Amino acid sequence: MSLRIVVTVKYVPDATGDRHFADDLTVDRDDVDGLLSELDEYAVEQALQISENSDDDVEITVLTVGPEDAKDALRKALSMGADKAIHVEDDDLHGTDAIGTSLVLAKAIERAGYDLVISGMASTDGTMGVVPALLAERLGVPQVTLLSEVSVEDGTVKGRRDGDAASEQLEASLPAVVSVTDQSGEARYPSFKGIMAAKKKPVQSWDLEDLEIEADEVGLDGSYTVVDSAAERPARTAGTIVKDEGEGGKQLAEFLAGQKFI
Amino acid sequence: MAEVLVYVDHVDGAVRKPTLELLTLARRIGEPVAVALGAGAADTAAALAEHGAVKVLTHDASEYADYLVVPKVDALQAAYEAVSPAAVLVPSSAEGKEIAARLALRIGSGIITDAVDLEAGDEGPVATQSVFAAAFTTKSRIAKGTPVITVKPNSAAVEAAPAAGSVEALAVTFSEKATGTKVTARTPRESTGRPELTEAAIVVSGGRGVNGAENFAIIEALADSLGAAVGASRAAVDAGWYPHTNQVGQTGKSVSPQLYIASGISGAIQHRAGMQTSKTIVAINKDAEAPIFDLVDYGVVGDLFDVVPQLTEEIKTRKG
Numbered sequence: 001m002s003l004r005i006v007v008t009v010k011y012v013p014d015a016t017g018d019r020h021f022a023d024d025l026t027v028d029r030d031d032v033d034g035l036l037s038e039l040d041e042y043a044v045e046q047a048l049q050i051s052e053n054s055d056d057d058v059e060i061t062v063l064t065v066g067p068e069d070a071k072d073a074l075r076k077a078l079s080m081g082a083d084k085a086i087h088v089e090d091d092d093l094h095g096t097d098a099i100g101t102s103l104v105l106a107k108a109i110e111r112a113g114y115d116l117v118i119s120g121m122a123s124t125d126g127t128m129g130v131v132p133a134l135l136a137e138r139l140g141v142p143q144v145t146l147l148s149e150v151s152v153e154d155g156t157v158k159g160r161r162d163g164d165a166a167s168e169q170l171e172a173s174l175p176a177v178v179s180v181t182d183q184s185g186e187a188r189y190p191s192f193k194g195i196m197a198a199k200k201k202p203v204q205s206w207d208l209e210d211l212e213i214e215a216d217e218v219g220l221d222g223s224y225t226v227v228d229s230a231a232e233r234p235a236r237t238a239g240t241i242v243k244d245e246g247e248g249g250k251q252l253a254e255f256l257a258g259q260k261f262i
Numbered sequence: 263m264a265e266v267l268v269y270v271d272h273v274d275g276a277v278r279k280p281t282l283e284l285l286t287l288a289r290r291i292g293e294p295v296a297v298a299l300g301a302g303a304a305d306t307a308a309a310l311a312e313h314g315a316v317k318v319l320t321h322d323a324s325e326y327a328d329y330l331v332v333p334k335v336d337a338l339q340a341a342y343e344a345v346s347p348a349a350v351l352v353p354s355s356a357e358g359k360e361i362a363a364r365l366a367l368r369i370g371s372g373i374i375t376d377a378v379d380l381e382a383g384d385e386g387p388v389a390t391q392s393v394f395a396a397a398f399t400t401k402s403r404i405a406k407g408t409p410v411i412t413v414k415p416n417s418a419a420v421e422a423a424p425a426a427g428s429v430e431a432l433a434v435t436f437s438e439k440a441t442g443t444k445v446t447a448r449t450p451r452e453s454t455g456r457p458e459l460t461e462a463a464i465v466v467s468g469g470r471g472v473n474g475a476e477n478f479a480i481i482e483a484l485a486d487s488l489g490a491a492v493g494a495s496r497a498a499v500d501a502g503w504y505p506h507t508n509q510v511g512q513t514g515k516s517v518s519p520q521l522y523i524a525s526g527i528s529g530a531i532q533h534r535a536g537m538q539t540s541k542t543i544v545a546i547n548k549d550a551e552a553p554i555f556d557l558v559d560y561g562v563v564g565d566l567f568d569v570v571p572q573l574t575e576e577i578k579t580r581k582g
């Protein structure tokens with residue numbers, strides 16, 4: 001038996017950089033260094049662990065939809081140990097929203113062929129956390145999302161979802177879409193050997209035509225949402241800072257009382 | 263007046279506060295029609311009517327508890343088709359966002375998640391969002407279809423606005439996909455007796471500086487003196503000192519209380535993402551250079567093991 005895993009990974013501006021918007025109110029990707037979204041490293045890690053724990057022949061493909069530089073994210077995932085990569089790149093994709101992104105990803109996943117899709121819990125720039133659910137809806141397969149523990153055996157995926165009110169054990173038959181949280185286990189660092197090997201691994205490039213998607217279904221024009229304005233949050237007015245010289249707790253209580261919290 | 267569908271988050275009929283806030287926002291756009299599903303659905307009606315629901319559509323079936331997400335999407339779609347609303351509002355929980363997204367796709371609409379405010383506009387509802395770890399505030403609209411918007415807790419005041427709230431049974435036919443993901447076991451979270459983190463007016467959080475699970479008692483004592491919820495940084499959660507459900511930040515809960523007190527937390531961007539919109543921010547940290555001090559209204563540079571217990575004592579004394 002074989003198991004084909006597609007891991008969706010996003011290339012995002014570094015969260016510790018000074019992120020802002022471009023003139024067309026899309027995320028500015030030029031001024032801040034990009035990288036593989038940290039939350040997608042957990043997805044790559046779980047794919048690798050499923051592969052390592054399996055007797056089957058497992059093939060891991062990493063898939064990204066993004067600009068030219070997004071290749072860096074694929075390279076990183078390949079150096080962690082994924083087998084091959086697909087890069088969907090097209091000028092008409094600029095400004096695509098979650099609904100559009102899920103269309104492109106779903107078409108690419110179908111074209112690649114899959115038994116299991118693994119996504120991150122959310123992208124670190126958009127932080128919507130909806131693409132995995134949208135993929136399940138589009139692909140018409142079970143959604144097994146926000147797992148902090150995941151395993152695959154005999155064509156069944158199982159996992160634990162820690163929700164607000166309860167922790168749930170989930171189970172579904174493959175094919176399925178899974179997303180994993182940052183509680184699922186630390187992602188490995190690429191080894192030197194992994195980095196060298198990644199250079200020889202195949203990276204395919206597809207555009208919208210390859211996926212039979214019309215330009216007006218995606219991009220800013222095809223977007224289902226419009227951002228009308230983006231304003232920098234006014235800096236918080238500088239607060240009072242005191243050094244504790246034995247009365248710090250009391251001084252703080254005085255402040256809280258003044259603000260009517262006590 | 264146009265109707266606005268409001269998805270109800272409730273526990274066995276007890277309506278959670280974010281849903282009542284949604285009713286406040288829904289009334290700015292139209293007449294709220296609530297949709298309550300699962301065990302105790304009909305028991306939600308009184309609270310919903312009290313806060314402005316003109317109608318409460320209810321449906322109970324074992325599928326809601328036994329299978330993940332999709333049965334709820336089927337039901338919300340049935341309500342959407344029955345009502346033809348001007349907008350659909352859903353509380354911004356992890357599950358709420360998934361339900362909303364799948365509904366939006368099915369009805370050919372766009373989706374906006376994590377709104378922190380909502381107003382009526384000429385071209386449909388305008389949602390305010392806080393993005394890039396709350397460094398920016400954006401205003402957006404849905405350009406196609408019926409707006410589907412998820413709204414974060416603490417985005418509006420709960421207001422009494424008595425309305426009819428008549429209960430109607432919703433007819434739901436589950437799709438073939440509804441039973442795709444089985445819930446084989448469920449362990450409910452134990453109640454701590456403290457307020458829900460995302461709903462609390464005051465949040466008291468501890469970080470790596472708390473230095474041990476047993477020391478979280480100091481944080482809890484301060485929280486209890488203020489009737490607050492307890493939060494933790496990811497460093498404290500990863501160390502196993504406090505449960506992940508209490509994590510504040512990008513991959514934990516996002517909170518926006520009246521008062522946030524951070525002790526032994528440096529203020530990394532991913533932590534700020536979850537607390538930066540708090541009204542008043544206070545920090546206790548022994549490092550005067552810690553980035554958290556850039557955010558504070560009041561900061562104490564000092565050892566939390568001295569400052570926090572003294573603060574707790576002082577609060578107790580003042581409260582008598």
Ligand SMILES: Cc1cc2nc3c(=O)[nH]c(=O)nc-3n(C[C@H](O)[C@H](O)[C@H](O)COP(=O)(O)OP(=O)(O)OC[C@H]3O[C@@H](n4cnc5c(N)ncnc54)[C@H](O)[C@@H]3O)c2cc1C
Nearest residue numbers: 469470471495496497511512513514526528532548549566
């Ligand atoms: C993808 C991603 C997602 C993340 N998500 C989150 C998230 O959701 N939430 C989150 O919090 N973090 C998150 N992080 C981690 C984040 O980057 C920081 O590592 C984390 O917030 C640090 O926690 P801390 O402030 O408790 O620890 P530290 O940064 O180690 O800070 C500890 C602070 O305590 C102070 N201190 C020590 N002892 C004392 C004492 N006795 N008295 C007073 N002060 C003392 C120190 O001066 C220091 O400032 C995420 C990271 C990534 C990459």
Ligand SMILES: Nc1ncnc2c1ncn2[C@@H]1O[C@H](COP(=O)(O)O)[C@@H](O)[C@H]1O
Nearest residue numbers: 008009065119120122123128129130131
């Ligand atoms: N452009 C993209 N390319 C590949 N994967 C993506 C892209 N956008 C989102 N994803 C996947 O969907 C997950 C959730 O993203 P989001 O719903 O945008 O928060 C991410 O962790 C990725 O696994």
